[in-house]
Amino acid sequence: MEKTPRDFIFDNLLSMSAYWACTGAIIASLTAYYGFSLALSNVVTGLSGTLPILQLAGGLAYERTTRPLRFLRLCNGTWRVLLPLVFFSVLLPRTAGAPLMVVCYVLAIGIYQFACPSQTDWLVSSVEGRVRGDYYSVREMFFMLTYTGVFCAVSLIIDRAARHGAQQTGFLAVGVLETMLLAASLTVLLRLPAPERPEKEEPAPAAAALLEPLRNRRFRRVMLTNMVWSLSGMFIGGFAAVYQIQVLELTFFEIMVWVTAGNLCRSLCTPLMARLAARIGWKNVTALTIAMMACVAALWAAATRQNAAYLFPVLSILGAVPYAGMGVGFLKMQVATSPSATRSMYFSVNSLFNGASALLGSVLCSALIGVLEAYPPHALRCIFFVGLAGALAAAVMAARIPCREA
Structure with missing residues (x-):
């Protein structure tokens, strides 16, 4: 493998x-610490x-910048500096630490998302044609192994x-x-080279750029x-991250053990998903x-x-396996249905x-939680049925997409 794809x-x-490692159960535990x-x-x-x-907004800004490498480094560097501050907020009194934590978390996640289309376009334009067809699956597999180790370490720290x-x-x-970790990533x-951008005319007006993918x-x-x-995912995985801590009252050690097992299964299933996709x-x-x-x-x-002790392990493993193919699948379909010259804009509109x-799912889920909290705890389980219905609809829609290349 060449140096650039490896980097x-x-x-x-x-x-x-x-x-x-800062999402899901970990950030949920921090919100519990602050009494949210x-x-x-x-x-x-x-x-x-x-x-x-x-x-x-990030995609539009990247399309118009004349210094794409500086744009990418500035955005990626900023969120990587802000993210650790989320946890260092506990040095302050809780009345001051809670709003600082929220501000740093919103900014870190927001800037990362702002840079996401340009980051994806940077990757695709730099490696396409230079790597084997299983590059993205291999990348996903190694990421999951590394993430599993980091998540395990963080969970053990929090639990202890x-x-x-x-x-x-x-x-x-x-x-x-x-x-x-983030200092090493910087x-x-x-070391990453400047992005390769195909020659094109002046950027189209924002309205035209938005309408092209549509x-x-x-x-x-x-x-x-x-x-x-x-x-629908906000009613499943999004809510489950809070549900497992504040309703099922699982310990961080339990979560760490079984989420680690699930992540390892996801890593092992990633190359299997690539083989299945080839067929x-x-x-x-x-x-x-x-x-x-x-x-x-x-x-x-x-x-x-009552049943979380034996059902949560099953959920952790079964809930991780689908992500071995889902993320790569959506990326492959987006690449197959978008032109290379304006691909970052397509990624942006999709995002x-x-x-x-x-966001709508999160708002609706939170509103439903507010209503159901007045009832016995088992009423909250109705939220997962909403996610179930949405997931079935999305599965049918995916199967009917006219996309032979993917």
């Missing part, structure tokens, strides 16, 4: 492991799924701190670990499927994995404090509507 893998391993309500905790925990709405009544020390230790980021029928089908999944196509793999998430939603609806759907 993109290293950058992804370091930065994305740190990024995703269940509904507010769900909103904050779901920001990684709702803030992609900012990607359209909670057992000894030293949560503040635990969050500080996580902040130090995040700083080390050294790799600075007029592309095949791309529009991919985008609509992604939107339906993003909305049936990535769009069918995507449809299959979304249908699997509908089954996971049904199992979450059956989870209670705008995808993020808007996730």
